Amino acid sequence: MDARKLSMTLWVINLASIAGCTVSYVYLSYYLYNATGNVLLADAVLVAPMLVPILLYVAIKKVAASGSPRPIFALANAACLISAVGIFLLLPRFPIIAIAGALTIGFLDALQRVTRIVAIKRFFSGEDVKFAVPMTLTAQFIAGGLAGVMLAYFKGQTTPMIILSAVAVLFTVAGLVSLLLPDSQAIEDKESPDAPTLLKSNNLANLLKNNPLLKHYLMASIVFVSVFQGFFNISRVTLPAHQLGLNDEYVGYLQILSSLGALIGAVAFYFYNKTGRTFSATAVRLVSIASLAALCAASSGYNVASSYTAYFAYMFMWELMFFNYEANVVNACSSADMAHVATYQYAASYFGIISVTLAGGLLTQYLGLLQTALILSALYLCYMLREAYSSNSQRSSLVKD
Structure with missing residues (x-):
């Protein structure tokens, strides 16, 4: 797979996965606030994903370094899908599960963010890295906008099941596209002179x-x-x-x-x-x-x-x-x-x-x-x-x- 196709594949994975995670965080925070009226609890949902890389630093490092990015992306998105199903099904009965949901999806999100950088390093030569980084990571900006559009579109009629349907599609797309990535062991390792x-x-x-x-x-x-x-x-x-x-x-x-x-x-x-x-x-x-x-x-x-x-x-x-x-x-x-x-x-x-x-x-x-x-x-x-x-x-x- 050439550099352009690799960049596009990683871009689609990023777009779908980050959009799914972002929609989940925002909606879980919104739902918990409506259910409890507590601003601090709602803020806790948004802060939780940022705490995960700090609290689970060792675990994320070990998993990201354990093998090829392809199975990590595929399994992480499958885990996001399974977690989302459980979280959104239980949300109406136990709104506080929103915090646990943000932590769980936050861990899988953080793992993929690290793996994206690992993938860029493994899949691209030193010359191509400076082109791959911006084109691959621009997906996160579009994903944030896509998440906002989705939430705005469903405003006033959003239910956990509607959001679950949306994020399920996004995580499924990310997981399936991940399978198109090559095995990193088959990629020639071209280190930068500075590495x-x-x-x-x-x-x-x-x-x-x-x-x-x-x-x-x-x-x-x-x-x-x-x-x-x-x-x-x-x-x-x-x-x-x-x-x-x-x-x-x-x-x-x-x-x-x-x-x-x-x-x-x-x-x-x-x-x-x-x-x-x-x-x-x-x-x-x-x-x-x-x-x-x-x-x-x-x-x-x-x-x-x-x-x-x-x-x-x-x-x-x-x-x-x-x-x-x-x-x-x-x-x-x-x-x-x-x-x-x-x-x-x-x-x-x-x-x-x-x-x-x-x-x-x-x-x-x-x-x-x-x-x-x-x-x-x-x-x-x-x-x-x-x-x-x-x-x-x-x-x-x-x-x-």
Whole structure:
């Protein structure tokens, strides 16, 4: 199977599986809130999938590294289907099962997210990785939009059985398409020059110590995602509803706008890499600074047009840099270590996102959204300055030696 067909196959698996998981999370949260009137319980359903990679880090790592991505995808989606049937059948009698359902599907979702990165590393050569990452992972943005459209379409007449029917089809499609993937053992292992083959240690600290380039990309990715995704979680409702005083309709518009910005950013990254060029360290810093400026401009709440335009720019540049970091991590890591590194990356990123979201929520409550944006921007600028100083020091040491 050539690279284009492989990308399309992974794209369809991602689209169907992520859409099924997202619809499940949102509906379970909505149903539990309607049944109990408890906002905290409803929020717990949405937080549960983010906690799974942290709490079950070891289990996810072992399963993702245990074999070929093909059976993992197929079995994970089959398990999602079986779990969904049990959860949605019991939901009317035991609404609290929504939390257990989110944890169960969240585990299978997290396992597939790690396996996607492993699959990209195993199935694509170092040259193709930078093209495969954005095209394969764009499915998650479309899946989020598809989930929103489905829930909006069934609004007012949604029942657990309707949702079960929808997610059952999605998980079935994902599972069946997974069987079209080749066996990874049949793929020639083409490592990037930046990915030493000797790194097969289960000790992540030793692995990163022996591969400083991977350590740099991995840590930079985790910090970047924690800050930028964390602010997105804080602002996607607060900006339209609180800062601008708009109704629910504009919350939906912002979701559409942010998804569009992210999708265009991913496509732009793909075509930029097709030219054979890559982002230099200086370019990465400049785009990050511009994204922070857009973040603060959007948070000012001057008017809808300016805030939403700035928010679109923020999302576009954020996703552009996200895919750059993701491609660099995959390219700098060996296939043998990819499952370990990807699992750690997701766990650490989710921990950072949750921390920034909670801290940012408190700051927004007491100081305001713009002040929160300024504080987060200042902290990230300090981080970039430290990284730039560290890089310059290392280069100076090499020159002296």
